[in-house]
Amino acid sequence: MEYRKLGKSPLELSAITYGAFAIGGSMWGGNERKDSIAAIHASIDNGVTSLDTAPFYGFGLSEEIIGDALAGKDRTKVQILTKFGLVWDGSNNGKGEHFFDAEENGKIIPVYKYAAKENIIKEVEESLKRLKTDYVDLLQLHWPDASTPIDETMEALQTLIQQGKIKAAGVSNYSLDQVVTAAQTLELASNQVPYSMLNRSIEQDLVPYTTANNIGIIAYSPLERGLLSGKYFADAKLKSDDHRNGYFGQFNPEKVKALLADLQPLAASKNASLAQLVLRWTSVQKGISVVLAGARNAAQAESNAKAMDITLSTEELQFIQQALAKH
Numbered sequence: 001m002e003y004r005k006l007g008k009s010p011l012e013l014s015a016i017t018y019g020a021f022a023i024g025g026s027m028w029g030g031n032e033r034k035d036s037i038a039a040i041h042a043s044i045d046n047g048v049t050s051l052d053t054a055p056f057y058g059f060g061l062s063e064e065i066i067g068d069a070l071a072g073k074d075r076t077k078v079q080i081l082t083k084f085g086l087v088w089d090g091s092n093n094g095k096g097e098h099f100f101d102a103e104e105n106g107k108i109i110p111v112y113k114y115a116a117k118e119n120i121i122k123e124v125e126e127s128l129k130r131l132k133t134d135y136v137d138l139l140q141l142h143w144p145d146a147s148t149p150i151d152e153t154m155e156a157l158q159t160l161i162q163q164g165k166i167k168a169a170g171v172s173n174y175s176l177d178q179v180v181t182a183a184q185t186l187e188l189a190s191n192q193v194p195y196s197m198l199n200r201s202i203e204q205d206l207v208p209y210t211t212a213n214n215i216g217i218i219a220y221s222p223l224e225r226g227l228l229s230g231k232y233f234a235d236a237k238l239k240s241d242d243h244r245n246g247y248f249g250q251f252n253p254e255k256v257k258a259l260l261a262d263l264q265p266l267a268a269s270k271n272a273s274l275a276q277l278v279l280r281w282t283s284v285q286k287g288i289s290v291v292l293a294g295a296r297n298a299a300q301a302e303s304n305a306k307a308m309d310i311t312l313s314t315e316e317l318q319f320i321q322q323a324l325a326k327h
């Protein structure tokens with residue numbers, strides 16, 4: 001495993017950071033709690049020290065499972081990354097921006113983006129309780145909230161750093177302009193954004209700025225939520241309540257299949273799976289601090305961590321670049 005500094009923050013994270021969205025179950029067709037705990041333990045056993053979660057993932061469940069999985073572990077050897085600013089429990093009383101309606105057990109749950117100071121203070125206390133800890137390593141605004149001035153959110157994060165409740169603060173899904181504005185008030189550790197072989201838009205605008213200003217980029221959905229493992233072109237099936245039934249529709253299946261077919265021999269030559277090759281490629285792209293890899297069970301978690309054992313030569317990286325350009 002490689003360990004990397006996150007921007008100008010004091011944090012050092014594992015280059016593969018465990019992503020705990022799917023183990024929340026909601027939107028992902030559920031997950032067995034024992035498999036989720038085993039995934040976290042397998043990650044740690046294979047050198048992963050950083051875990052990324054959010055209150056929204058499973059409406060608190062993902063954070064709770066992380067809290068349980070870390071019982072008895074040395075807290076100082078693990079970095080917990082969580083978020084705030086997506087409210088589903090009605091506590092915002094209609095304030096903020098309506099984002100979307102989630103569905104859980106047949107019930108519609110309106111989800112709001114709400115990044116006001118009062119909400120951040122409240123949410124962080126709830127996260128600390130679920131995570132069974134007294135500090136968060138990186139607290140991130142989950143989605144921009146146009147109803148709250150950016151400096152109000154950043155000032156609240158600065159206060160939490162001063163209080164020792166969080167070690168560093170970042171944002172997620174922020175545009176370049178929003179990052180530039182936020183950085184006027186707070187020394188931002190990072191921006192967590194989607195980035196994969198199939199979605200490289202940040203290379204044009206965000207990455208040149210964050211690289212020049214030493215702000216971390218945390219890449220999410222590097223496997224495009226499982227699509228780039230190739231298994232959904234083989235025998236794997238999605239449950240009816242899995243959001244990927246819609247999500248995968250944005251990609252051209254023939255093009256993705258052709259890309260994976262081109263990459264398969266290279267993966268095989270390294271005794272690696274396609275998922276491992278994809279994760280390793282993502283981890284060496286310019287400006288990428290760490291790669292968030294989601295995993296539902298121990299086997300996936302171990303395989304994802306071991307992706308960092310692969311070495312890719314300049315020629316091999318060029319070969320991948322050509323395959324991406326072709327498809």
Ligand SMILES: NC(=O)c1ccc[n+]([C@@H]2O[C@H](COP(=O)([O-])OP(=O)(O)OC[C@H]3O[C@@H](n4cnc5c(N)ncnc54)[C@H](OP(=O)(O)O)[C@@H]3O)[C@@H](O)[C@H]2O)c1
Pocket residue numbers: 018019020021022052053142172173192193219220221222223224225226227229231275276292293294295296299300301303304
């Ligand atoms: N800030 C945000 O708005 C945001 C948004 C999305 C994600 N994230 C973060 O980024 C993390 C990673 O993204 P993600 O979970 O959306 O997607 P991802 O990492 O691209 O894909 C994860 C999914 O792929 C499948 N998978 C994982 N490892 C595999 C392997 N070795 N072989 C075959 N299949 C494998 C698993 O699902 P199946 O087995 O069911 O296929 C897993 O749940 C999240 O967990 C979350 O922490 C943040």
